[in-house]
Amino acid sequence: MAAAAVGVLGLLWSWLWSERFWLPQNVSWADLEGPGDGYGYPRARHTLSAFPLAVVVFSVRLLFERFIAKPCALNVGIDDSGPCHVKPNAILEKVFLSVTKYPDEKRLKGLSKQLDWDVRKIQCWFRHRRNQDKPPTLTKFCESMWRFTFYLCIFCYGIRFLWLSPWFWDTRQCWHSYPYQPLSRELYHYYIMELAFYWSLMFSQFIDIKRKDFLIMFVHHLATIGLITFSYINNMVRVGTLVMCLHDSSDFFLELANYAKYQILNTTLFESWEMIGPYPSWWLFNGLLLILQVLHVIWSYLIARIAFKALIRGKTQTLYPPLFPHLPPFLYAWWELDSFIFCMCLRMIAVM
Numbered sequence: 001m002a003a004a005a006v007g008v009l010g011l012l013w014s015w016l017w018s019e020r021f022w023l024p025q026n027v028s029w030a031d032l033e034g035p036g037d038g039y040g041y042p043r044a045r046h047t048l049s050a051f052p053l054a055v056v057v058f059s060v061r062l063l064f065e066r067f068i069a070k071p072c073a074l075n076v077g078i079d080d081s082g083p084c085h086v087k088p089n090a091i092l093e094k095v096f097l098s099v100t101k102y103p104d105e106k107r108l109k110g111l112s113k114q115l116d117w118d119v120r121k122i123q124c125w126f127r128h129r130r131n132q133d134k135p136p137t138l139t140k141f142c143e144s145m146w147r148f149t150f151y152l153c154i155f156c157y158g159i160r161f162l163w164l165s166p167w168f169w170d171t172r173q174c175w176h177s178y179p180y181q182p183l184s185r186e187l188y189h190y191y192i193m194e195l196a197f198y199w200s201l202m203f204s205q206f207i208d209i210k211r212k213d214f215l216i217m218f219v220h221h222l223a224t225i226g227l228i229t230f231s232y233i234n235n236m237v238r239v240g241t242l243v244m245c246l247h248d249s250s251d252f253f254l255e256l257a258n259y260a261k262y263q264i265l266n267t268t269l270f271e272s273w274e275m276i277g278p279y280p281s282w283w284l285f286n287g288l289l290l291i292l293q294v295l296h297v298i299w300s301y302l303i304a305r306i307a308f309k310a311l312i313r314g315k316t317q318t319l320y321p322p323l324f325p326h327l328p329p330f331l332y333a334w335w336e337l338d339s340f341i342f343c344m345c346l347r348m349i350a351v352m
Helices: 003-014 044-075 090-098 105-115 119-132 137-162 185-204 215-231 237-249 254-274 280-313 331-336 339-347
Strands: none
Touching: 003 331, 044 137, 044 185, 044 215, 090 105, 090 119, 137 185, 137 237, 185 215, 185 237, 215 237, 215 280, 237 254, 254 280
């Protein structure tokens, strides 16, 4: 029995690390055992170091949000108190949870007769009850400030060495001599740090503010982790660094990202096909990249719809008027958007 189990595990292991899946034709894992330069060639075991680093990243995040982001939020006037809790009412609570959060006029009149309350009072109760479920602005601010800070720092680190890399200026260099492209120290640190960050997001999303796009975000993190891990294992790190850099930089260089996104998909789909040809893990890499594109298209639609509704309904000057009293009204509408979705609006074009 033990020998059979070992045999099954051996078959599973050989299938999982099949050279014909991960590597181009006529290339074997033994070919990538040489020292190369710097850190040699990527190894699958390198990605394991991302897990303890993810714990460190999450710990740094907690300290950052408590001792840096929160004081900053309080200094600019963001209230630390959460939404006011409404007076409990069993009938209204049942309607709110089981029927509708936005009762129409007919239902309001029925509830008014049943409770002997004024219609306006019932409307006010439902409005406050809806606001009660919304996450505090302070919490959203701290989460967004952490992500903004990380993306800024990791972008500065990445652009520092990518600027001097030939594939940053000519995407065809991503595939020259592939997969015999030695791994430098900068590439290793860049990849492992990005992987650790997304692993920390994958786990923290279950304790962070629950958002309407939770499932989409879960798929996004899963696809991103898969993309980073698989592109590292089969040494597609050059084009991987371009994708990550654009993804991180789009908060700061929207026009650059908007221009370069077409180059990235062009090089991963067409230039790589021309220079090295497709193979199984090539399909996996591009499939994950296209999944991210689809998710970002969905986000762009959601953001546009939210922004349109905010502008049409005139929901302005309610969240941050004390901060910027002279801003045009349409800018206040943007501040009204969910802070995380607002950040995604700036980042959504990076992988499209």
